[in-house]
Amino acid sequence: MASRFRSREAWTGYLFVLPAVALFAVMGLYTVGYGLALSFAQWNGFTPKWTWVGIGNYLDLIYRDPAIAPVVQAAALRTLVVMIAVPVLTVLVGFPLAVALNHITRLRAAFRTVFFLPQVTAGIALFYAWTYALQPDGSLNYILRHLGLGSIAQPQGWLGNPSTALPTLIVVMVLGSVPVAMLLYLTGLQSIDQSVVDAARVDGASGVRTMTSIIWPLLLPITGAVVMLNLRYALQDFQTFLLMTNGGPGGHTLVLGLESYNLAFVSGFKPTLGLSSALGWILFVVALLLAGINLRVLRSRA
Amino acid sequence: MKARVFVYVVLTAYAVISLYPFALMVSGALKDAAEVRLDGHLIPSDPTLATLAHTWSELHFFTYFGNSLFVTGLTTVGVLVVYSLAGYAFAVLRFPGRRLLYGMFLALLFVPGITMLLPVVILQQKLGLIGTFPGIILPFVNGTAPLSIMLLTNSFRTVPAELKESARCDGAGELRTFWSIYLPIGRPALITIALLTAVPTWNEYVLTRVSLNDASRYTLPLALQNLNSSTAPQENVLMAASLIIVIPVIILFVLLQRYFVNGLQGAVKG
Numbered sequence: 001m002a003s004r005f006r007s008r009e010a011w012t013g014y015l016f017v018l019p020a021v022a023l024f025a026v027m028g029l030y031t032v033g034y035g036l037a038l039s040f041a042q043w044n045g046f047t048p049k050w051t052w053v054g055i056g057n058y059l060d061l062i063y064r065d066p067a068i069a070p071v072v073q074a075a076a077l078r079t080l081v082v083m084i085a086v087p088v089l090t091v092l093v094g095f096p097l098a099v100a101l102n103h104i105t106r107l108r109a110a111f112r113t114v115f116f117l118p119q120v121t122a123g124i125a126l127f128y129a130w131t132y133a134l135q136p137d138g139s140l141n142y143i144l145r146h147l148g149l150g151s152i153a154q155p156q157g158w159l160g161n162p163s164t165a166l167p168t169l170i171v172v173m174v175l176g177s178v179p180v181a182m183l184l185y186l187t188g189l190q191s192i193d194q195s196v197v198d199a200a201r202v203d204g205a206s207g208v209r210t211m212t213s214i215i216w217p218l219l220l221p222i223t224g225a226v227v228m229l230n231l232r233y234a235l236q237d238f239q240t241f242l243l244m245t246n247g248g249p250g251g252h253t254l255v256l257g258l259e260s261y262n263l264a265f266v267s268g269f270k271p272t273l274g275l276s277s278a279l280g281w282i283l284f285v286v287a288l289l290l291a292g293i294n295l296r297v298l299r300s301r302a
Numbered sequence: 303m304k305a306r307v308f309v310y311v312v313l314t315a316y317a318v319i320s321l322y323p324f325a326l327m328v329s330g331a332l333k334d335a336a337e338v339r340l341d342g343h344l345i346p347s348d349p350t351l352a353t354l355a356h357t358w359s360e361l362h363f364f365t366y367f368g369n370s371l372f373v374t375g376l377t378t379v380g381v382l383v384v385y386s387l388a389g390y391a392f393a394v395l396r397f398p399g400r401r402l403l404y405g406m407f408l409a410l411l412f413v414p415g416i417t418m419l420l421p422v423v424i425l426q427q428k429l430g431l432i433g434t435f436p437g438i439i440l441p442f443v444n445g446t447a448p449l450s451i452m453l454l455t456n457s458f459r460t461v462p463a464e465l466k467e468s469a470r471c472d473g474a475g476e477l478r479t480f481w482s483i484y485l486p487i488g489r490p491a492l493i494t495i496a497l498l499t500a501v502p503t504w505n506e507y508v509l510t511r512v513s514l515n516d517a518s519r520y521t522l523p524l525a526l527q528n529l530n531s532s533t534a535p536q537e538n539v540l541m542a543a544s545l546i547i548v549i550p551v552i553i554l555f556v557l558l559q560r561y562f563v564n565g566l567q568g569a570v571k572g
Contacts, residue, residue, distance in 0.1 A: 016391035017387070035418065097313070107313075111313050120552070124527060124544075139342040139344060265420075
């Protein structure tokens with residue numbers, strides 16, 4: 001009797017997860033398997049057959065192909081710069097903002113709402129607005145000139161000058177990632193036991209001292225989460241690059257995700273679909289490694 | 303006192319930076335074609351709503367708005383139906399392979415979008431779904447699986463077991479228990495999931511770009527991109543179109559931000 005109940009429960013369980021699993025099997029497992037297989041082949045998307053090349057695509061990307069490897073290496077370096085700059089800047093801006101917000105009561109909700117707008121609207125509309133602002137005769141240069149800061153203005157446009165394009169894109173990405181970081185820090189700050197802070201004050205610790213030696217260490221797990229989230233974001237995001245510079249000027253903002261996109265969708269009849277897949281899988285392995293490191297760090301702390 | 307003033311100055315400065323792109327959209331959309339080509343000053347000398355009206359009607363943005371609404375709406379409904387059922391199974395029912403399946407869904411979180419993009423497009427071609435709304439809605443739904451399943455399973459787990467037992471004693475079947483006990487209690491989580499699905503779907507550009515090829519099916523982001531790639535893109539029209547895209551998101555966010563905030567916190571903690 002009991003076992004019949006249990007098997008009935010099991011069948012109901014399978015029935016309830018069936019839609020999710022079916023969708024996952026087609027859109028997730030099949031596509032992942034297909035992409036992995038394709039990463040070992042050469043194909044232009046039009047010919048009926050693939051040409052198997054083993055791990056050739058991976059070798060070509062990393063060092064072997066004289067036309068592609070240097071592009072990929074430079075893109076990897078830029079991706080690394082983004083992966084360092086975005087998390088660091090997000091923490092450097094998000095943490096003080098949270099402390100400031102935690103300090104006030106009036107207008108706190110209003111400020112939080114406004115800060116979140118670049119996060120929830122992140123997409124083509126926001127990127128075009130930024131592109132519009134950053135043009136040679138755009139609003140940002142106009143404002144700088146009128147503030148007497150004309151020497152910093154960029155006559156070629158902020159995205160047209162090879163040396164300012166990547167830093168500018170990083171700033172736009174950071175504006176989108178700060179709100180979540182700020183929110184997490186704010187939650188953390190509100191959960192800190194006030195008596196610990198008061199005790200430090202009584203012992204004569206200054207405000208700065210309390211911040212650096214008590215509050216910051218207590219919030220380290222949150223910093224860990226913020227860094228992880230933004231490493232993933234910096235590794236995977238290429239939409240910002242695609243829409244704002246499309247890798248330009250002269251390839252100076254080409255990152256790995258965008259290169260993989262180009263190899264798949266703007267390669268014409270060249271057989272680069274396998275290369276694109278292989279590059280996607282390299283990104284996947286890096287993402288997994290990051291997740292593994294994150295898990296280990298969390299475990300060791302626990 | 304001084305410290306407090308300083309704090310407000312810093313917060314106001316950051317608020318100005320956050321609002322800057324939206325101010326540009328409004329300013330650009332209110333300028334006419336000649337003024338927008340000038341020097342980038344913010345206040346239009348002769349503000350006009352003509353650009354906005356032109357973009358909405360003559361440039362067919364009402365059609366694109368409808369397309370976006372359709373795709374976003376159907377994706378959101380799909381996510382709520384499929385993953386509330388799955389979340390219920392994972393939280394309440396016992397069946398062999400439950401943990402394995404749950405882990406499999408969460409693993410999807412680590413697969414970068416670009417890794418899936420090309421195979422998804424090839425699959426759309428094979429299924430004859432390229433260029434159709436189902437072709438993009440199905441991968442959108444699947445893409446939210448990790449987060450939706452995690453948040454809904456956690457939410458359904460908080461329902462006390464006695465409630466379920468008493469429903470059983472009243473002779474309610476599984477579907478009935480799910481519908482009349484679990485769904486109402488899970489309402490905040492469901493709203494959160496709806497928001498965290500609807501907003502990114504509304505903004506989605508990359509998969510839509512490589513899937514949809516017929517201009518009559520364009521969503522708002524594609525229509526905007528299409529304006530920009532025309533021979534002589536006009537900034538005032540681009541900003542008007544951008545405004546049409548962001549306004550619904552801003553309204554939704556301002557009204558429901560409590561759910562948004564809870565969801566983001568839950569996503570990181572879980």
